[in-house]
Amino acid sequence: MNPDPLSGLRDWHLPDPVSWWPPAPGWWLLAGLLLAGVWFAIRWWRRWRRQGAGTRLALRELAGLNAALTTDGDARRFVAGVSQLLRRLALVRFPREQVAGLSGSDWLTFLDATGGGTGFTQGPGRILVESAYRPEFAHESGFDPQPLSRLAARWIQTKPRPERNA
Numbered sequence: 001m002n003p004d005p006l007s008g009l010r011d012w013h014l015p016d017p018v019s020w021w022p023p024a025p026g027w028w029l030l031a032g033l034l035l036a037g038v039w040f041a042i043r044w045w046r047r048w049r050r051q052g053a054g055t056r057l058a059l060r061e062l063a064g065l066n067a068a069l070t071t072d073g074d075a076r077r078f079v080a081g082v083s084q085l086l087r088r089l090a091l092v093r094f095p096r097e098q099v100a101g102l103s104g105s106d107w108l109t110f111l112d113a114t115g116g117g118t119g120f121t122q123g124p125g126r127i128l129v130e131s132a133y134r135p136e137f138a139h140e141s142g143f144d145p146q147p148l149s150r151l152a153a154r155w156i157q158t159k160p161r162p163e164r165n166a
Helices: 025-072 075-093 104-115 124-133 135-139 145-157
Strands: none
Touching: 025 075, 025 145, 075 104, 075 124, 075 145, 104 124, 104 145, 124 145
């Protein structure tokens, strides 16, 4: 017989180190929430960029029209270019049936109704309709393009509001 009864016991040992894999369920949940958040943020950012792309492109084209007017001084071409730009953007933003058939004062009224204010029917925007019927317009030296350019830029930057049928 062994005089020391504890001599048959094994020595104490340390537990295995905690491994990093697999993570605890809370970490899996946090990772899933993080991935979902990143996915939604990317979708939101892409939608936001896509919605503003037409506006940015139209403002760039308006700046190009201003630069061309400064270079060649052709006011008639500038006014026609602004009118075409506004019409193309209106066709993109609003239903074709609502925009395509408009001309003259109806077109200006539509621009005022969708952009707010009265700058087209009673302000510098009237030139969009009047310039086509004024042959001396091309030779006028007193034409100031800045009010029309600012008005067009303000309309381009306005978020489209669908008109209500009353």
